[in-house]
Amino acid sequence: MIRLEKRPQPSQGWVIGGPILAVVLTMIAGGVMFAALGSDPLEAIRIIFWDPLFSERFASYSRPQLLVKAGPLILIAIGLSLGFRAGIWNIGAEGQYIVGAICGAGFGLAFYPSESPLIFPGMVLAGLLGGFLWSMIPALLKVYARTNEILVSLLLVYVAEAMLASAATGWLRNPEGSGFPGSRNLSRHPGTNNPELIDGTGMHWGVLAAFIAVIAAYVLMNRHILGYQIKLAGQAPRAARFGGVSPARLVLLCMGASGALAGAAGLFEVSGPAGQITIDFNVGYGFTAIIVAFLGRLNPIGILLAGMLMALTFIGGELAQLMLGLPAPSIQAFQGMLLFFLLALDVLANYRVKWGREAAA
Template sequence: MRFVLEKRPAPSRLMLGLTPILAVIATMLAGGVMFWALGANPVEAIRTIFVDPLFDPTFASYSRPQLLVKAAPLILIAIGLSLGFRAGIWNIGAEGQYIIGAVVGAGVGLAFYPTESRLVFPAMVLAGAFGGWVWAMIPALLKTRLGTNEILVSLMLVYVAENILASVASGLLKNPEGRGFPGSRNFARDYPAASNLELLPGTGMHWGVIAAFIAVIAAYVLMTRHKMGFAIRLTGEAPRAARFAGVNPTRLVVFSLGMAGALAGMAGLFEVSGPAGQISIDFGSGYGFTAIIVAFLGRLHPIGILLAGLLMALTYIGGELAQLMLGMPAAAIQLFQGMLLFFLLAMDVFANYRIRLKTREAA
């Protein structure tokens, strides 16, 4: 007697919805074991990460707004990535597009310092989106013109972007009044017209959060109602059929990478002008990579990504809390997020296959 896998004609919709929840539960169990191995009470650790940031009377007033602040960039980037991932276009360099967007957008803002015009911030947002778009166009054009692998090129450009960031933080964009310290002027503190402040006090709502919600709705409409969304889905599920149906692969690559780059660039600008406050060597916090997990956990579906982004933001905040309260190392939460992706991918087998118990038949 043994288990055999039987391929389903189409992925089970029930399982597609159910497996992310199962994966979260499995990760909590495995994470509990990890926390226990690190010398913490597993139940307390899980509660500190998933419950306390929202409901603990002392922390919730600080943590709840942080949920939106951390979720917004993750959702913005993951929505962009999901367009490409669904069509089998693997842009894994969102971190680089995010950084370049922040640098270009901040650069435009700083060029107008100290203009107090209402147009400064919108110009910065556009410049941020443009910067991310340009950075994503490099792998897109190399892929469509020359057939170069977009996975490796987009990733290599992350390291290039990090070096550019290091260069401008201590050079071109350095605060001339910063007493020689690296880092740009602080938008949130010194430059109100260019700052991305909290719109409603105590909610964490800033322009990036609004942009993220718009992106979710726009992506939903695109994927379900627009011809481009149909082309993306068709290419992902049946590339040959897509070609016969007249889908232009070049346009698809340019569109999906461009959208991902523009959204990541915008996310970078919102972060640098708001929560981070300034261009500095380490303002990024790796959202570009975590967004990949968010995209998969959300099943590459806009609504799913919205929920997954909030959950992942919760693990960030809960992780910080666990660091503070239980002395948990910062890396533990990164490992936790990695585990989540593993469990999810492993459970995909339930969506794509039927598992049958087979008795050995007489031959």
């Protein structure tokens, strides 16, 4: 029989070695799967992990994509990680992302065709505020009506998607778009544009914001009393109340922060890489960010790395579909394996495996 015995302290070796081993195991298991699908496993893995960054043919296109894809994932995941650390589960970042994008885009389009330099900052604020207010719905309901924030925030995603559809086909539709759904293009208009800051890197204001969020979250969690209270509330809720932490205040704060960051991510996306409000503007960043947050062990630096890794498998996966004709579900299965191995090995950081049949007392 195999037993797990809790370690008195988490093992430092496994905290660092676990993720590396998980990537290796994913490559092995994924390789077996790709071989079974009739592709050369080594080539498939090279295309997923290596070619997007270093191949001469693809890197010039896909290298900038890494930051473009990782930026919103990291920005949203950083916000979510605060709440997850405190045991507050905002599952609706996708909806806050959409509402942030609609509010930010709406603000910019309201002043169209002005090219004032104040418009873009105003759009950022509108995006932050939109995401914040959308997240306040589950937060206030949780505090005052004791509803479950998981359900409410998740269901509000579908409401936000309906709002997005009505915006794209109705009230934000491009009046000069010959009746096609979708707003004016924000990224091609100087006042509302979220440009690439350094050519060929994919770096835009949203990516910069993500990096700043990583640093701010790191300082908050390690130095500030609020970060301490967030950790305390997640680990020992009773001790947190004893330590003077107000659970309601923490809910509003964590939900609000994660909503605002998701909203900002939406705004940066709609004004940059996506360019306009369309019906299918959201591509699941808000949900994938949940995975990124956990892959990064809810640690800001970890989230930075996890966001990059996740973005790499997206880009590499697309490339593998294109080059080898691998079916899309096999790429999703591959990403699933990565998550599985990371979480499975995570157990070893906190537990020791014991072989033998002695019954624990």
